[in-house]
Amino acid sequence: MRMLEKLGKSLREAIRKLARSGRVDEAVVNEVVRDIQRALLQSDVNVKQVMELSKRIKERALKEEPLKGMTAREHVLRVIYQELVNLIGKPAQIELKPQKILMVGLQGSGKTTTTAKLARYFQKRGLRTAVICADNFRPGAYEQLKQLAETHGIPFYGEKNEKNAVKIVKNALENMKEYEVKIIDTAGRHALEEELIEELKNINKVVNPDHKFLVLDAAIGQLAKEQAEAFHKAVGITGIIVTKLDGTAKGGGALSAISVTGAPVAFVGTGERIDDLERFDPDSFISRLLGIGDLKGLIEKFKEIEMEKEIKPEEIIQGRLTLKDIYAQLEAMNRIGPLKQIIQMLPFGSLGFDISDEMMQVTEEKLRKYKYIMDSMTEEELENPKIINSSRIKRIARGSGTTPEDVKELLKYYRTMSKALKGLKGGRVNLRKAMKHFRI
Amino acid sequence: MFEALKSKISSLSKIKEVLTEGEISLDDSSLRDTLWEFQIELMECDVALPVAERISEVLRERLIGKKRKIGTSVEEIVREAFREIVDEIFIHSLDFDEFIEKTEKPILLVFIGVNGTGKTTTIAKIAKRLLDNDYTPILASGDTFRAGAEEQLREHAERLGIRVIAHRYGADPAAVIYDAVAHARARKADVVLADTSGRMHTNVNLMDQLRKICRVNTPDLVIFVDEAIAGNDAVERAMRFEREVGIDAHILTKVDADAKGGTALSVVYETKKPIAFFGTGQRYEDLKKFSKDWFLKQFLGE
Ligand SMILES: Nc1nc2c(ncn2[C@@H]2O[C@H](COP(=O)(O)OP(=O)(O)OP(=O)(O)O)[C@@H](O)[C@H]2O)c(=O)[nH]1
Ligand SMILES: Nc1nc2c(ncn2[C@@H]2O[C@H](COP(=O)(O)OP(=O)(O)OP(=O)(O)O)[C@@H](O)[C@H]2O)c(=O)[nH]1
Ligand SMILES: [Mg+2]
Ligand SMILES: [Mg+2]
Numbered sequence: 001m002r003m004l005e006k007l008g009k010s011l012r013e014a015i016r017k018l019a020r021s022g023r024v025d026e027a028v029v030n031e032v033v034r035d036i037q038r039a040l041l042q043s044d045v046n047v048k049q050v051m052e053l054s055k056r057i058k059e060r061a062l063k064e065e066p067l068k069g070m071t072a073r074e075h076v077l078r079v080i081y082q083e084l085v086n087l088i089g090k091p092a093q094i095e096l097k098p099q100k101i102l103m104v105g106l107q108g109s110g111k112t113t114t115t116a117k118l119a120r121y122f123q124k125r126g127l128r129t130a131v132i133c134a135d136n137f138r139p140g141a142y143e144q145l146k147q148l149a150e151t152h153g154i155p156f157y158g159e160k161n162e163k164n165a166v167k168i169v170k171n172a173l174e175n176m177k178e179y180e181v182k183i184i185d186t187a188g189r190h191a192l193e194e195e196l197i198e199e200l201k202n203i204n205k206v207v208n209p210d211h212k213f214l215v216l217d218a219a220i221g222q223l224a225k226e227q228a229e230a231f232h233k234a235v236g237i238t239g240i241i242v243t244k245l246d247g248t249a250k251g252g253g254a255l256s257a258i259s260v261t262g263a264p265v266a267f268v269g270t271g272e273r274i275d276d277l278e279r280f281d282p283d284s285f286i287s288r289l290l291g292i293g294d295l296k297g298l299i300e301k302f303k304e305i306e307m308e309k310e311i312k313p314e315e316i317i318q319g320r321l322t323l324k325d326i327y328a329q330l331e332a333m334n335r336i337g338p339l340k341q342i343i344q345m346l347p348f349g350s351l352g353f354d355i356s357d358e359m360m361q362v363t364e365e366k367l368r369k370y371k372y373i374m375d376s377m378t379e380e381e382l383e384n385p386k387i388i389n390s391s392r393i394k395r396i397a398r399g400s401g402t403t404p405e406d407v408k409e410l411l412k413y414y415r416t417m418s419k420a421l422k423g424l425k426g427g428r429v430n431l432r433k434a435m436k437h438f439r440i
Numbered sequence: 441m442f443e444a445l446k447s448k449i450s451s452l453s454k455i456k457e458v459l460t461e462g463e464i465s466l467d468d469s470s471l472r473d474t475l476w477e478f479q480i481e482l483m484e485c486d487v488a489l490p491v492a493e494r495i496s497e498v499l500r501e502r503l504i505g506k507k508r509k510i511g512t513s514v515e516e517i518v519r520e521a522f523r524e525i526v527d528e529i530f531i532h533s534l535d536f537d538e539f540i541e542k543t544e545k546p547i548l549l550v551f552i553g554v555n556g557t558g559k560t561t562t563i564a565k566i567a568k569r570l571l572d573n574d575y576t577p578i579l580a581s582g583d584t585f586r587a588g589a590e591e592q593l594r595e596h597a598e599r600l601g602i603r604v605i606a607h608r609y610g611a612d613p614a615a616v617i618y619d620a621v622a623h624a625r626a627r628k629a630d631v632v633l634a635d636t637s638g639r640m641h642t643n644v645n646l647m648d649q650l651r652k653i654c655r656v657n658t659p660d661l662v663i664f665v666d667e668a669i670a671g672n673d674a675v676e677r678a679m680r681f682e683r684e685v686g687i688d689a690h691i692l693t694k695v696d697a698d699a700k701g702g703t704a705l706s707v708v709y710e711t712k713k714p715i716a717f718f719g720t721g722q723r724y725e726d727l728k729k730f731s732k733d734w735f736l737k738q739f740l741g742e
Contacts, residue, residue, distance in 0.1 A: 041483055107558075140594075143587070143588040144591075219671060223698060244554070244640070248641070249671075249673035
């Protein structure tokens with residue numbers, strides 16, 4: 001995920017600069033702040049916001065007393081960290097309960113696609129979910145959502161020839177009572193289109209949604225602030241979804257949307273397919289921005305995840321690897337960072353265990369494909385991949401929209417991983433202990 | 441339009457002047473401060489950071505030590521220097537109507553770009569413009585991927601009363617466009633407007649597909665459609681499409697959403713390709729032909 005990618009690089013560079021400089025004086029702080037500033041500006045963060053942030057970091061770094069026992073360098077890092085946390089905001093609460101969700105945003109930002117993705121998200125988690133098309137303006141909008149929904153077995157409501165969007169929504173709510181989660185797609189509009197903003201207000205009144213998601217294109221420029229303000233004023237935004245992060249856009253506009261709405265980033269879109277939706281977790285995001293320098297946070301994260309029983313590093317190390325572990329690993333990757341980074345952070349190196357190129361070359365895209373493939377496997381196949389024969393491979397490929405070669409490749413990846421990890425078995429490593437040794 | 445940038449230009453007049461040996465010239469240190477401020481203001485108008493830095497650098501080079509003639513104001517000098525720079529950036533031009541008139545028929549225009557920028561809508565607007573000028577356009581439904589894409593294009597075609605050539609979803613877009621051109625030749629249509637799926641330049645396979653479309657069909661113009669409301673990434677992706685597929689002109693849409701104008705400056709600065717049109721709304725007539733004079737006027741408020 002590329003959100004604020006440039007910032008991550010500059011931050012890591014800044015941290016290195018801080019580490020290299022013998023004394024942390026005003027010149028060093030200025031230099032570090034300037035680098036961060038450029039990175040934020042290139043990520044399309046609001047210019048005023050960037051200038052305010054740089055000023056605050058400088059002031060605090062130079063004027064505030066470092067905490068007891070903290071070096072000047074750690075003090076500056078802490079200030080940067082805290083200011084970034086403020087900027088990026090809190091995590092979003094997305095509860096798995098019956099709810100109504102209204103999707104709003106500028107033309108072409110990705111509302112309709114994300115409506116389908118979200119429906120799939122809730123559907124996969126066991127909630128009866130339906131989508132509603134309240135876009136009676138854009139040609140083909142009805143067919144677009146209908147096709148997306150039908151392909152994935154999601155119930156759909158829409159009225160092709162009704163001119164009044166509010167009426168459609170009223171009828172939809174009447175007709176779709178049996179569904180627990182209802183997601184309403186609306187036509188694209190911008191702050192200056194007064195009539196359309198008025199229409200949105202009316203839809204909002206009729207629906208009284210639990211969530212109002214502002215769908216924001218990762219590429220949006222300085223306009224983000226005023227647009228977010230207008231949508232917030234019209235309906236009261238409760239969450240932000242940043243789309244198209246699979247390109248090179250950095251999504252900095254989301255930060256001004258966070259600041260003017262007070263709403264968190266709930267999800268990010270990373271592709272056109274229905275499963276290309278990820279939860280957004282500010283903590284892991286910042287850890288990633290700071291890179292390996294914040295290993296401690298990552299270790300905390302690992303522990304948490306371990307507790308949730310989603311990934312069991314100890315078990316993996318002991319060589320009992322199933323496809324389920326790989327799946328959990330991929331899910332965890334969404335929350336912690338690219339697999340490569342995780343692997344690099346794991347203490348394999350210090351254990352004399354080499355990560356082969358083959359393992360590292362598994363691109364994130366491929367991993368995503370693997371996830372689709374595993375979604376199409378049975379419980380039994382996941383637990384005991386040995387039983388997957390060629391007819392099963394064919395079925396799995398069909399179900400996941402991939403090729404038998406893809407499935408075979410995943411099985412090969414699985415075998416490589418388990419073989420590599422078996423080598424560690426005799427060593428009886430305690431992962432947590434090993435991680436401690438690995439601290440920077 | 442582009443109100444934001446217009447109001448920023450006036451900040452340049454803050455540059456102080458100094459008296460050296462009896463002549464008035466522009467002072468270097470105040471120049472530095474003001475230009476930094478100006479650079480920030482350019483970025484507030486969505487001029488990409490590297491481009492804003494370059495412009496401010498060039499302005500400095502040209503203004504430093506510049507003598508002021510009696511009867512001119514500092515503001516005038518600065519404004520003129522900036523005008524010159526913008527003028528140089530928009531050195532390449534494309535008169536779309538003239539191009540259509542002079543090019544052998546059938547003409548093939550292929551529209552490409554990242555997701556959701558307005559390709560399909562812009563095609564409909566251009567079809568309308570061609571109809572108004574007594575040409576016969578036909579549409580090629582080269583987006584065989586996105587849900588509802590074909591229905592969207594078809595609905596526009598029905599409203600405009602023109603033909604669409606389409607295959608089924610999942611078909612090879614190069615073949616659809618090839619068929620459309622053959623059809624245009626047989627039926628003496630003048631212009632084929634080919635739609636393509638939105639795609640990220642980071643997707644190698646889909647960029648290959650665009651190259652194939654161009655190889656098979658040799659379009660007369662490849663038009664890169666992006667949004668005037670995009671920030672720094674507009675430059676990045678324009679350059680990638682230019683390098684990997686090759687583009688002949690830009691169209692920038694959604695100007696009506698209070699676009700700041702800097703995106704136009706940035707993409708042309710980097711790609712050196714002309715802007716053909718701006719999209720200024722969702723109706724067919726919301727298509728503004730680019731003219732440098734008009735643009736400069738919007739920018740400099742002259
Ligand atoms: N690459 C990529 N494309 C996306 C993503 N989300 C949406 N898209 C694409 O962006 C384009 C626009 O998406 P839509 O869902 O139609 O956008 P919308 O906001 O509903 O558009 P309007 O209804 O016209 O306002 C489509 O081509 C989508 O496939 C994403 O995360 N990544
Ligand atoms: N306000 C405004 N909206 C526009 C303009 N041009 C296009 N749109 C809207 O932007 C949205 C996306 O337009 P499309 O034409 O579907 O974009 P596209 O590039 O074909 O999208 P994909 O094929 O999904 O990549 C639609 O809601 C259009 O009505 C414009 O100039 N101003
Ligand atoms: Mg839509
Ligand atoms: Mg399209």
